[in-house]
Amino acid sequence: MALPIQIILTRQLAGYLSVPVFLVDSKGDLLFYNEPAEAILGRRFEETGAMPAEVWSSAFTPVDDQGQPVPPEDLPLMIALARQRPAYKRFYIQGMNGVRRQIEVAAIPIVGLQGEFLGAAALFWEIE
């Protein structure tokens, strides 16, 4: 199944950024994350490959400042998917290599020229 050109171009852009980028389709399934994201998520994309939404949304065990789990529906990328609007949040994740990091995430919906919803992208970075 061919991907929309907007998704293809987003992946190509992500490949040329030092900002970590996580790209999902309109159902929330993971399509791609770039090399800077691999450093934070703890595994190369070539190793994980595409991932269903229900898998990646819990794979990184997101928790808030008090150590309470962040439910999937409160994650910025899930908000961008569900409400098709930008969203932002700061929280902790545990990478697939077991390393715990605090990150900030800004997620945006990807909407085509005729208003068709195509997916979403999360840009994130580690808080030192």
Add this chain to the structure above:
Amino acid sequence: MRITLFGTRGSVAAPGPETARYGGNTASVEVRGADGTVLVLDAGTGVRRLGAQLPPGLARVDILLTHLHMDHIQGLGFFGPLYHPGIQVHIWGPASSTLPLDARLSRYLSPPLFPVHLRDLPSITCHEVPRAPFEIGSFRIRTALVCHPNPTVGYRIEERGRVAVYLPDHEPALGLKDGQWLEPEWSSGYELAAGADLLIHDAQYTDEEYARCVGWGHSTYRHAFEFAARVGAKEVVLFHHDPSHDDEMLEHLLADAVRRFKPEFRVFGGCEGAVYEVGSSKAA
């Protein structure tokens, strides 16, 4: 399905004795169906002559625009059927998030750039191409947005099991690292062009020129050959020749590319006046 090239040049018309063989008119291609249906792919300067050679008594003609860059619409105001009340002209083009197709075309087809308003022409209907396949006469048509600046579509045209694909302005190699192609679903235009009997594809630049023009939306000979091989095209017409490439240079580029890439498909340098019977391996 018979395809005739009326304009093969890219960017700007380049008439003159040094371009007489390949032609100087910008993109315009006629596609004629078994039942007489006529499609016009793009309305560059070549569409003026195309319009003058349509069969008498034709009641409808459909112009399929890939995008609205000037080299693809400059001939539109000189397309004879626009002024003929007896012919319905349907103009199709990519959607925009801001203005409908007729409003965008009117930016050119209105004073001071053109003396006649689009709205004053008889029997014109504008359509934004649907995302789903659609039919015109005997043709089944699919479109997809492809990699080129500003909204640009490619067309896949099917009739009686034969497939022609038109990607005149296309940079599928944009962003590839070390020239390595991604999987098919991540390649612009792949699904549209898969298995084409005849693929008309952008081949504007040499490798050296492309290095200075990355992101301008065009391909090199290498890109066109590699893309055609990946999609399994059976015949390829190289198209959208750079206006600075004269006949001698185009002959050299084609011969050199065939020698380097040893394609398993037939390759033609797109010449004005060339005719292709799609799927029959005949070209005149």
